[in-house]
Structure formats: C-alpha cells, structure tokens
Amino acid sequence: MSHTPTRDADVVVVGAGPAGLMAARTLSKAGQRVVVLEARDRVGGRTWSDTIDGAFLEIGGQWISPDQTELLGLVDELGKQTFERYREGASVYIAPDGARTVYSGDDFPVSPGTLAEFERLTALLDQLAADLGAEEPWAHPKARELDTVSFHHWLRAQSADEEACNLIGLFIAGGMLTKPTHAFSALQAVLMAASAGSFSNLLDEDFILDKRVVGGMQSVSEAMAAELGDAVVLGAPVRTIAWGEEGNGGVTVTADGGASGRVTVTGRRAILAVPPTLYSRISYVPALPRRQHQLHQHLSMGLVIKVHAVYGRPFWREVGLSGTCFGAGQLVQEIYDNTNHGDSRGTLVGFVSDEKADRLFALSAEERKAAILASMAEYLGDEALMPEVYYESDWGSEEWTRGAYAASFDLGGLSRYGADQRTPVGPIHFACSDIAGEGYQHVDGALRMGRRAAEETIAALAPAL
Ligand SMILES: Cc1cc2nc3c(=O)[nH]c(=O)nc-3n(C[C@H](O)[C@H](O)[C@H](O)COP(=O)(O)OP(=O)(O)OC[C@H]3O[C@@H](n4cnc5c(N)ncnc54)[C@H](O)[C@@H]3O)c2cc1C
8 A cells, every 4th residue: 555646547445445446446446447535544444353452343334144145255355254243142122111031932021912012013125025025125105205204103003012113113213224213214214124024034133143254354344455556645635626628638636745735646537435424524626416416415324332341251141041132222222242263351332323323422421331331231230330341443434435324314214315326427336334235334345336337437448449
C-alpha cells in the first residue's frame, strides 16, 4: 500500500470496505487498472478485528449464514478457515414481566396463545418475503401499501398479542435494522426478511449466526487488499469527484492524504463503495442530479452497541447454558457465546439497540458498563458482572461510518426511491451492503454489490477498450 500524490486508472474505487475491495478485485482480475482510495488508515470498513486488553474481538461484522455464498466462496478462495458458534445447551428467555425461563428447542417459552400468534405472524412474513423478494421489493403491487405503514402499526393491525408483536420486532428492529419498529415501514421489514431468504431464517440463530472466520472477518478484506498491493491508498478521504465534462468525460477524484496533503486520481469510471449516508460528505462537480440528492436524504444508519465481555472461562457452559439469551424488553436484548476459535477463555457478545442505546450513551462510561453487565447478569447470573475484558463497539462515533449495522429507508422511502439506488450517474457507480438485495446489510451483500458494480463498469468500458 502506498501514499502516492497523482495517479491514473481505468476505475477509481472510493472506500476499501468489503464492497470496494471486491469491486477492485473483480476489475483487477479482468485486467482493469484500479486505484482504491480509503479514508481510514486500515481496510475493512465495518469489519474490524482487533486485540483489546489482550482479547481478540470482532468489533464489527463477523457472522456468516449458509446462504451467504458470495462470502463463503471468497473465504474459501482466499484459503481461510471458518468455525461454528458454540451452541450446545439451553437458552434463556426473559418475559415482559421479568420472569426468566431456561428453555431448549426452537419455541420461545411463551403462553400457547402467544406462541400461536408468533407462528402466525412468522408465516405471514415468510409469505410476504417470498412474494416480494429481496431484489426489487419496490416493484411489487403491494409495495406502496406496505411502505406507508410503520412496522409497529402493521404488526398491531395483524395481532393484538403484544408479546408476540414485540418478539417479532426484536428480530427485525433491535436485531437487524437497529431502529425502533415505528421508524421503518413494513416493506423495509419484508426486505430485511427476504434478504436472508425468509423471516424464519432471521429467527434461527443457528442459521443466521452460523460461522465465523478464523483470524477475524477483517482478514478477508486484508487478504483482498494484499492482492491489490499499492493500488490501495489508505488515509485518503475522498473530498471531490469531478465527472462528465468537468472530468474530461471520465472522473477526477481528489482526496486528502499523501506527502503533499492531496491525492488526485483520474479514471474513466468511479465506484462509490461507501454507505449512502456518507455520499454527501463528497462534493460532486457537477452536482449529482435531483433524484440522488433526494434519495440519499431518505436513508439513515441504525444504532446498536455491540458489547464484548471476556471471562476467565465460559462459566455459563458449566450449568448447561449455550449463552444464547433473548428478552425484547431487556436493556441487552440478545446475547450469544462469542468465544474465539481455540480460546480457553469465554466471550459473550450482547447487543443494545436504538432508543436503549441513546439512553445508555447519556450515561457515563462507568454507569453504562454497570447497567449493561447488570442486564447480562439477569440472564446468566452474577458471574457475568465481572469480565476480565469489557469493550463496547461504538460505531456511531466513527466519522467514516456513523452508525451500525447499516442504513435503511424512512417510511415510504423504499417504494419511492429503491429502484434508483443502484442506478449509475454518468461514470459513477454505487456499491455497498446498504443497497444490496440478497445479503442486505451484511458482508455478503457488500461483496455482491461490489462484484455487480465492477461488472457494470466493465460492460460500460467494453466498447471503448
Ligand atoms: C457492529 C457491527 C456488527 C455487524 N455484524 C455483522 C455480521 O455479523 N455479519 C455480517 O455479514 N455483517 C455484519 N455487519 C455489517 C457489515 O459489517 C457491513 O454490511 C459491511 O462491512 C459493509 O461493507 P461495505 O463495503 O458496503 O461498507 P463499509 O464496510 O462501511 O466500507 C466502506 C468504506 O468506505 C470508507 N469511506 C467512507 N467514506 C469515504 C470517503 N469519503 N473516502 C474514502 N473512503 C471512505 C470507510 O472508511 C470504509 O472503509 C455488522 C456491522 C457492524 C457495524
């Protein structure tokens, strides 16, 4: 990797997350000259594996599900190994009234009436996900109707069972879009479900949280970057993209960085592989069209605190627990055993989402840690109160991400703008997990979008080659 002031390429890629690196890799394999400009001093974007206080932690994206074939294929191609999440033993459920139940099997330990409602709502969402699909949900005749009602109100229109509605909400709102159910539409929820194959898949932690990469998910991006060598420029936040006439028919991309404080790369095409919420951090000359100006303002990042707690030993396993815990009304809404491959210590990962995260961020760091560990102890006992290592992933504070896990549309936005989110503007193409169908919001979707943008670019350049 290098810090060179002026370069020329066929395609300039902005962002060295999984999407940008996959785009660059695909282009490079097709014989295109490519330069990747990355704002941070590392690659991987929202995948970031680091050792903190002696513990190896997955600060960002980590899990792979069996349907994520683009990612699984790449992991395999790069010669990386995967390992399964620990999943032996019983799970813990905390009901809205605070009652704690240890249970086994797929069914939540709720009343038969709530379970029946939960299953009915699941079947309804599975059907909608199958009918609308992940690639173009906005094109379905029901799209507008589903997009103009919040998921909260849509659920209440289907069922009067609050516990069932909140449990469904947990797996799409708190667990995926990381926004409250009133802040996104039923159509956005259907896209989330369809992107994982079905809503049932989102409920099945053995499916959706199946495997991890030995050495960490960021190592996938690092391996792609290593192949690209000095085509990847770090510490280079892109500030301006001149395109069309101003860009002499191609693009002139200017970033901070390098010895002179400025890096300029000219190219025939650009791939913008950053989250759509960050597009407006870049100046476009000429400005992007009205449609893009509007579209991009209707997407926003969710917010979740990913909590890592590392213990001397995985104490929960000794009492027959898997470490998997759910409680839609609890501060920490879900917990899993996140012990590293070959590690004798035990790691738990927990999640605090949206409005609960807001409340916690208003506290001091000590108060926040105490509140989070107390919530984890309600599920797993007082030993959870004393981890050897404790760390909170705070992506909302990261300038080049600004939230977690990903971006989604506001009410009505998906049916109104979805069809245009992947449409290139002149020589500028778009790629990131936030605009994916299959693998939406996941590393797999980022890779799919990266490959797609690269193929689009190759096709666009072909006649002139
Ligand atoms: C806490 C957390 C947990 C997650 N868990 C999972 C999981 O278990 N499984 C899963 O599959 N996914 C998970 N994800 C989601 C996954 O990490 C993302 O979907 C994926 O990283 C998106 O890749 P991307 O390349 O589209 O975007 P990013 O990873 O965001 O990469 C974009 C890159 O662009 C750079 N950039 C931004 N602006 C500029 C600019 N102006 N100039 C130059 N560079 C710029 C950024 O620095 C970044 O490197 C998780 C995410 C988070 C935050």
